[in-house]
Amino acid sequence: MHKSVLLQEVLAHLSPKEGEVFIDATIGFGGHAEAILRAIGPKGTLLGLDQDQEAVDWLKANLAPKYPNLIIEKANFSQISEIADRKGLNLASGILADIGVSSYQLDQPERGFSFRENGPLDMRMDKDRELTAEKILSDYGEEDLVGIFQRYGEERLSKTIAREIVAIRGSKSLKTTKTLAELVEKTYQKKGLKRGKIHLATQVFQALRIEVNDELGSLEKFLPQAIDLLATDGRLGVITFHSMEDRIVKQYFKKEAKGCICPPEIPKCQCGHEKRVKILTKKPITASKEELNENPRSRSAKLRVIQKIGK
Numbered sequence: 001m002h003k004s005v006l007l008q009e010v011l012a013h014l015s016p017k018e019g020e021v022f023i024d025a026t027i028g029f030g031g032h033a034e035a036i037l038r039a040i041g042p043k044g045t046l047l048g049l050d051q052d053q054e055a056v057d058w059l060k061a062n063l064a065p066k067y068p069n070l071i072i073e074k075a076n077f078s079q080i081s082e083i084a085d086r087k088g089l090n091l092a093s094g095i096l097a098d099i100g101v102s103s104y105q106l107d108q109p110e111r112g113f114s115f116r117e118n119g120p121l122d123m124r125m126d127k128d129r130e131l132t133a134e135k136i137l138s139d140y141g142e143e144d145l146v147g148i149f150q151r152y153g154e155e156r157l158s159k160t161i162a163r164e165i166v167a168i169r170g171s172k173s174l175k176t177t178k179t180l181a182e183l184v185e186k187t188y189q190k191k192g193l194k195r196g197k198i199h200l201a202t203q204v205f206q207a208l209r210i211e212v213n214d215e216l217g218s219l220e221k222f223l224p225q226a227i228d229l230l231a232t233d234g235r236l237g238v239i240t241f242h243s244m245e246d247r248i249v250k251q252y253f254k255k256e257a258k259g260c261i262c263p264p265e266i267p268k269c270q271c272g273h274e275k276r277v278k279i280l281t282k283k284p285i286t287a288s289k290e291e292l293n294e295n296p297r298s299r300s301a302k303l304r305v306i307q308k309i310g311k
């Protein structure tokens, strides 16, 4: 269903051990989770979160029966503290977040994530959310669309694409992934620009998905809570798939690995910031050649790991 990326690297760096408490904040179809469950054994506990009901239902039917010590909850990881608290877990030896969409989500046309399939412009990982890609395209102002395509997609034709969307949406609504992908392709053709290695609609689809799921906002809320939840020496590993997320993780880890964060011109510390973690991966870990051959999706995966120091 889904090939877990950087599986051996995650195990080596989070080093789950017999009897420990772990949290998989994006359990998906349970690939990493099952490897962690084997390592922590029946005396350990694994709390698994996912915001996608389909993943949760699948896990309850397929993984939970084998592991009574697996607790599964449909939730956004931005609520990790509240959920852990409700489940009576207040300190974890390890936390993993493997963020982004699963290949299962990507391959289901009706979820609307892929420009290669024709489906509704949905893109919600959590179907209980109201905002869909279709709503964004029909309701957001032109400037807001430009901002999203620029910020979250680094799309070079952001302005022209937003203008084309606004021009056609009065007469014909944008309802399918195919219509949107074609609109992007036509915009490039009109400018005489050719297709490179990646599909022309890649960045627009990525940008919409990030906005629909508030992906960066959730990540920013998750990181401080995850560090709070770690026991001394506990480890947090985050796998990201695009540069914006990786930047957020890298900068947050750097900040938490420092003591005072006052600007250099302030002679005496006023922030009171304390070093809370040690960075275990100076550079992000990426997929090996073997993994890249087996699973092209691992191409953009980056794993960063920290270890909690002190309380």
Ligand SMILES: C[S@@+](CC[C@H](N)C(=O)[O-])C[C@H]1O[C@@H](n2cnc3c(N)ncnc32)[C@H](O)[C@@H]1O
Binding pocket: 002, 003, 004, 005, 025, 026, 027, 028, 029, 030, 031, 032, 033, 049, 050, 051, 052, 055, 075, 076, 077, 078, 098, 099, 100, 101, 102, 103, 125, 218, 219
């Ligand atoms: C790449 S897959 C995880 C795959 C999993 N590690 C495995 O080995 O099968 C990412 C999963 O994270 C979930 N997800 C993404 N963002 C989330 C968030 N903010 N909160 C909870 N789940 C999230 C998605 O629904 C998806 O199922």
